[in-house]
Amino acid sequence: MSSRFNGTTVSVRGGTGPQVRGRARRFAAAGLTVVLGSRSADRAAGTAAEPGPSARGATNAEAAAAGDLVIVAVPWNGHRELLVSLRDELAGKVVVDCVNPLGFDAQGAFARPVAEGSAAQQAAGVLPNSTVVAAFHHVSAVLLEDPAVTSVDTDVLVLGDVREATDLVQDLASLIPGVRGVYGGRLRNAHQVEALTANPISMNRRHKSHAGVRLTDV
Numbered sequence: 590m591s592s593r594f595n596g597t598t599v600s601v602r603g604g605t606g607p608q609v610r611g612r613a614r615r616f617a618a619a620g621l622t623v624v625l626g627s628r629s630a631d632r633a634a635g636t637a638a639e640p641g642p643s644a645r646g647a648t649n650a651e652a653a654a655a656g657d658l659v660i661v662a663v664p665w666n667g668h669r670e671l672l673v674s675l676r677d678e679l680a681g682k683v684v685v686d687c688v689n690p691l692g693f694d695a696q697g698a699f700a701r702p703v704a705e706g707s708a709a710q711q712a713a714g715v716l717p718n719s720t721v722v723a724a725f726h727h728v729s730a731v732l733l734e735d736p737a738v739t740s741v742d743t744d745v746l747v748l749g750d751v752r753e754a755t756d757l758v759q760d761l762a763s764l765i766p767g768v769r770g771v772y773g774g775r776l777r778n779a780h781q782v783e784a785l786t787a788n789p790i791s792m793n794r795r796h797k798s799h800a801g802v803r804l805t806d807v
Contacts, residue, residue: 593757593760594619594620594621594760594761594764597621597622597657597658598621598622598623598624598655598656598657598658599616599621599622599623599624599656599657599658599659599660599761600623600624600625600626600652600653600655600656600658600659600660601613601616601623601624601625601626601652601660601662602626602649602652602653602659602660602661602662602663602671602675603626603660603661603662603663603664607730607731607733607734608662608687608730608733609625609662610730610733610734611728611730611731611732611733611734612660612662612725612733613625613644614733614734614736615733615741615764615765616761616764616765617643617644619764619765620643621643621764622643622644623643623644623645624644624645624646624647624651624652624655624656625644625645625646625647625652626646626647626648626649626650626651626652626653627646627647627648627649627652628648628649649671649674649675650674650675650678653675653678653679653682654678656682657682657683658682658683658685658757658758658761659679659682659683659684659685660685660687660725661684661685661686661687661688661712662687662688662725663688664688665688665689665690665691665701665708668688668690668708668711668712669711669715672711672712672715672716673715676715676716676718679716679718679719680716680718680719681718681719682719682720683719683720683722683754683757683758684712684716684719684720684721684722685722685723685724685725685758685761686708686709686712686721686722686723686724686779687723687724687725687726688708688709688712688783689708689726689783689784689786689787690702690703690707690708690783691786691787691790697787697790697791697794698786698787698790698791699787700783700784700787703780706777706779706780707723707776707779707780707783708723708779708783709721709722709723709748709776709779709783710776710777710779710780713776720749720751720754721749721776722747722748722749722751722754722755722758722776723746723747723748723749723773723776723779723782723783724745724746724747724748724758724762724770725745725762726746726782726783726785726786727743727745727746727782727785727786727789727801727802728741728743728745728768728801729741729743729793729799729800729801731799732799732801733765739766739767740766740767741765741766741767741768741801742767742801742803743767743768743769743801743802743803744768744769744770744771744801744802744803744804745759745762745768745769745770745771746771746773746782746802746804747759747762747770747771747772747773748772748773748774748775748776748778748779748782749775749776750775750776755772758770759771759772771804771807785802789801789802
Protein backbone atom coordinates (compact mmCIF):
# COMPACT_ATOMS: atom_id res chain seq x y z
CA MET A 590 0.00 0.00 0.00
CA SER A 591 1.21 3.50 -0.82
CA SER A 592 2.56 5.35 2.21
CA ARG A 593 0.16 8.21 1.48
CA PHE A 594 -2.63 6.00 2.80
CA ASN A 595 -0.95 5.09 6.09
CA GLY A 596 -3.50 5.66 8.83
CA THR A 597 -6.27 6.47 6.33
CA THR A 598 -9.85 5.53 7.11
CA VAL A 599 -12.22 5.04 4.19
CA SER A 600 -15.93 5.33 4.88
CA VAL A 601 -18.28 3.60 2.45
CA ARG A 602 -21.78 5.03 2.50
CA GLY A 603 -24.64 3.15 0.91
CA GLY A 604 -26.21 0.58 3.18
CA THR A 605 -25.15 -3.05 3.05
CA GLY A 606 -25.57 -3.94 -0.63
CA PRO A 607 -23.05 -5.66 -2.94
CA GLN A 608 -21.35 -2.44 -4.06
CA VAL A 609 -20.65 -1.51 -0.46
CA ARG A 610 -19.59 -5.03 0.54
CA GLY A 611 -17.28 -5.32 -2.47
CA ARG A 612 -15.54 -2.00 -1.92
CA ALA A 613 -15.17 -2.71 1.79
CA ARG A 614 -13.58 -6.10 1.06
CA ARG A 615 -11.07 -4.69 -1.41
CA PHE A 616 -10.01 -1.66 0.63
CA ALA A 617 -9.71 -3.70 3.81
CA ALA A 618 -7.56 -6.22 1.92
CA ALA A 619 -5.34 -3.33 0.81
CA GLY A 620 -4.68 -2.45 4.46
CA LEU A 621 -7.05 0.47 4.93
CA THR A 622 -9.34 0.93 7.89
CA VAL A 623 -12.90 0.77 6.54
CA VAL A 624 -16.09 2.06 8.16
CA LEU A 625 -19.38 0.98 6.61
CA GLY A 626 -22.33 3.30 7.11
CA SER A 627 -25.99 2.38 7.10
CA ARG A 628 -29.24 3.55 8.65
CA SER A 629 -28.88 0.49 10.86
CA ALA A 630 -25.57 0.24 12.73
CA ASP A 631 -26.30 -3.42 13.50
CA ARG A 632 -26.73 -4.28 9.83
CA ALA A 633 -23.57 -2.38 8.96
CA ALA A 634 -21.68 -4.25 11.68
CA GLY A 635 -22.84 -7.57 10.26
CA THR A 636 -21.64 -6.61 6.78
CA ALA A 637 -18.34 -5.28 8.13
CA ALA A 638 -17.57 -8.63 9.73
CA GLU A 639 -16.99 -10.19 6.30
CA PRO A 640 -13.91 -8.12 5.27
CA GLY A 641 -12.28 -8.75 8.64
CA PRO A 642 -11.06 -6.86 11.71
CA SER A 643 -9.98 -3.72 9.81
CA ALA A 644 -13.63 -2.99 8.95
CA ARG A 645 -16.43 -1.93 11.25
CA GLY A 646 -20.03 -0.82 10.96
CA ALA A 647 -21.64 2.43 12.08
CA THR A 648 -24.58 4.70 11.47
CA ASN A 649 -24.51 6.97 8.43
CA ALA A 650 -23.49 10.00 10.46
CA GLU A 651 -20.82 8.12 12.45
CA ALA A 652 -19.30 6.64 9.30
CA ALA A 653 -19.25 10.01 7.53
CA ALA A 654 -17.52 11.63 10.50
CA ALA A 655 -14.96 8.80 10.82
CA GLY A 656 -13.77 8.70 7.20
CA ASP A 657 -10.82 10.64 5.81
CA LEU A 658 -12.20 9.67 2.40
CA VAL A 659 -15.94 9.06 2.09
CA ILE A 660 -17.35 6.95 -0.74
CA VAL A 661 -21.02 7.46 -1.58
CA ALA A 662 -22.64 4.46 -3.26
CA VAL A 663 -26.33 4.89 -2.50
CA PRO A 664 -29.29 4.35 -4.86
CA TRP A 665 -30.01 7.43 -6.93
CA ASN A 666 -33.44 8.02 -5.40
CA GLY A 667 -31.87 8.52 -1.96
CA HIS A 668 -28.77 10.43 -3.05
CA ARG A 669 -29.67 14.04 -2.37
CA GLU A 670 -31.52 13.32 0.87
CA LEU A 671 -28.60 11.41 2.36
CA LEU A 672 -26.02 14.04 1.45
CA VAL A 673 -28.12 16.87 2.84
CA SER A 674 -28.40 14.98 6.13
CA LEU A 675 -24.60 14.53 6.31
CA ARG A 676 -23.51 18.00 5.17
CA ASP A 677 -21.87 18.88 8.49
CA GLU A 678 -20.11 15.51 8.92
CA LEU A 679 -18.71 15.67 5.38
CA ALA A 680 -17.34 19.22 5.59
CA GLY A 681 -13.63 19.40 4.78
CA LYS A 682 -13.51 15.85 3.39
CA VAL A 683 -12.96 14.34 -0.05
CA VAL A 684 -16.26 12.76 -1.05
CA VAL A 685 -16.11 10.16 -3.82
CA ASP A 686 -19.47 9.94 -5.58
CA CYS A 687 -20.10 6.62 -7.38
CA VAL A 688 -23.82 7.07 -7.98
CA ASN A 689 -25.32 6.36 -11.39
CA PRO A 690 -28.70 8.04 -12.05
CA LEU A 691 -30.20 5.14 -13.98
CA GLY A 692 -33.68 3.83 -14.59
CA PHE A 693 -34.77 0.36 -15.62
CA ASP A 694 -37.70 -0.78 -17.72
CA ALA A 695 -38.59 -3.69 -19.99
CA GLN A 696 -35.88 -2.61 -22.44
CA GLY A 697 -33.14 -2.48 -19.80
CA ALA A 698 -31.07 0.25 -18.18
CA PHE A 699 -31.19 3.89 -19.28
CA ALA A 700 -29.73 7.20 -18.07
CA ARG A 701 -32.03 9.54 -16.18
CA PRO A 702 -31.80 13.33 -16.59
CA VAL A 703 -30.38 15.23 -13.62
CA ALA A 704 -31.23 18.89 -13.10
CA GLU A 705 -27.72 19.71 -11.85
CA GLY A 706 -26.11 17.81 -14.76
CA SER A 707 -24.96 14.70 -12.89
CA ALA A 708 -25.10 12.99 -9.52
CA ALA A 709 -21.60 14.25 -8.79
CA GLN A 710 -22.58 17.85 -9.57
CA GLN A 711 -25.63 17.47 -7.39
CA ALA A 712 -23.33 16.28 -4.59
CA ALA A 713 -21.02 19.26 -5.11
CA GLY A 714 -23.97 21.63 -4.86
CA VAL A 715 -25.29 20.00 -1.70
CA LEU A 716 -21.81 19.80 -0.10
CA PRO A 717 -20.20 23.22 -0.67
CA ASN A 718 -17.61 22.61 2.05
CA SER A 719 -16.50 19.23 0.71
CA THR A 720 -14.35 18.29 -2.31
CA VAL A 721 -16.41 16.03 -4.56
CA VAL A 722 -14.76 13.58 -6.95
CA ALA A 723 -16.66 11.23 -9.30
CA ALA A 724 -15.26 7.70 -9.65
CA PHE A 725 -15.92 3.92 -9.49
CA HIS A 726 -18.99 3.95 -11.72
CA HIS A 727 -18.23 0.91 -13.88
CA VAL A 728 -16.70 -1.59 -11.47
CA SER A 729 -18.59 -4.87 -11.16
CA ALA A 730 -19.92 -5.45 -7.64
CA VAL A 731 -19.85 -9.20 -8.33
CA LEU A 732 -16.11 -9.14 -9.02
CA LEU A 733 -15.33 -6.84 -6.11
CA GLU A 734 -17.23 -9.03 -3.69
CA ASP A 735 -15.89 -12.40 -4.87
CA PRO A 736 -12.81 -13.39 -2.80
CA ALA A 737 -11.81 -15.85 -5.53
CA VAL A 738 -11.24 -12.95 -7.95
CA THR A 739 -7.66 -11.87 -7.32
CA SER A 740 -7.51 -9.18 -10.02
CA VAL A 741 -10.32 -6.89 -11.18
CA ASP A 742 -9.51 -6.05 -14.80
CA THR A 743 -10.81 -2.52 -15.29
CA ASP A 744 -9.95 1.17 -15.37
CA VAL A 745 -11.68 3.68 -13.10
CA LEU A 746 -12.36 7.10 -14.58
CA VAL A 747 -11.79 9.81 -11.97
CA LEU A 748 -13.31 13.27 -12.47
CA GLY A 749 -13.03 16.40 -10.39
CA ASP A 750 -11.96 20.02 -10.21
CA VAL A 751 -9.20 19.74 -7.58
CA ARG A 752 -6.04 18.08 -8.84
CA GLU A 753 -4.84 16.88 -5.43
CA ALA A 754 -8.19 15.17 -4.83
CA THR A 755 -8.36 13.43 -8.21
CA ASP A 756 -4.75 12.24 -7.81
CA LEU A 757 -5.64 10.85 -4.39
CA VAL A 758 -8.68 8.96 -5.73
CA GLN A 759 -6.69 7.61 -8.68
CA ASP A 760 -4.21 6.16 -6.20
CA LEU A 761 -7.06 4.81 -4.08
CA ALA A 762 -8.53 2.99 -7.08
CA SER A 763 -5.15 1.50 -7.90
CA LEU A 764 -4.99 -0.16 -4.47
CA ILE A 765 -7.41 -2.77 -5.86
CA PRO A 766 -5.37 -5.37 -7.79
CA GLY A 767 -5.94 -5.05 -11.54
CA VAL A 768 -7.62 -1.64 -11.29
CA ARG A 769 -6.07 1.54 -12.66
CA GLY A 770 -7.30 5.01 -11.77
CA VAL A 771 -7.29 7.37 -14.78
CA TYR A 772 -8.08 11.08 -14.76
CA GLY A 773 -11.22 11.61 -16.83
CA GLY A 774 -11.76 15.36 -16.79
CA ARG A 775 -13.61 18.02 -14.82
CA LEU A 776 -16.66 17.34 -12.72
CA ARG A 777 -18.87 18.95 -15.37
CA ASN A 778 -18.22 15.87 -17.55
CA ALA A 779 -19.36 13.37 -14.92
CA HIS A 780 -22.79 12.96 -16.52
CA GLN A 781 -21.23 11.18 -19.51
CA VAL A 782 -19.43 8.71 -17.27
CA GLU A 783 -22.49 8.07 -15.11
CA ALA A 784 -24.72 7.54 -18.15
CA LEU A 785 -22.21 5.17 -19.76
CA THR A 786 -22.89 2.69 -16.95
CA ALA A 787 -26.12 1.73 -18.72
CA ASN A 788 -24.07 0.26 -21.58
CA PRO A 789 -21.96 -2.26 -19.62
CA ILE A 790 -25.09 -3.26 -17.70
CA SER A 791 -26.77 -4.06 -21.01
CA MET A 792 -23.70 -5.90 -22.32
CA ASN A 793 -23.34 -7.90 -19.14
CA ARG A 794 -26.97 -8.97 -19.22
CA ARG A 795 -26.68 -10.05 -22.85
CA HIS A 796 -23.38 -11.91 -22.45
CA LYS A 797 -23.75 -13.02 -18.81
CA SER A 798 -20.44 -11.28 -18.07
CA HIS A 799 -18.97 -8.69 -15.72
CA ALA A 800 -17.37 -6.34 -18.24
CA GLY A 801 -15.64 -3.15 -17.16
CA VAL A 802 -13.91 -0.36 -19.08
CA ARG A 803 -10.31 -0.28 -20.36
CA LEU A 804 -8.71 2.79 -21.97
CA THR A 805 -5.96 2.60 -24.57
CA ASP A 806 -2.83 4.72 -25.06
CA VAL A 807 -2.95 6.36 -21.62
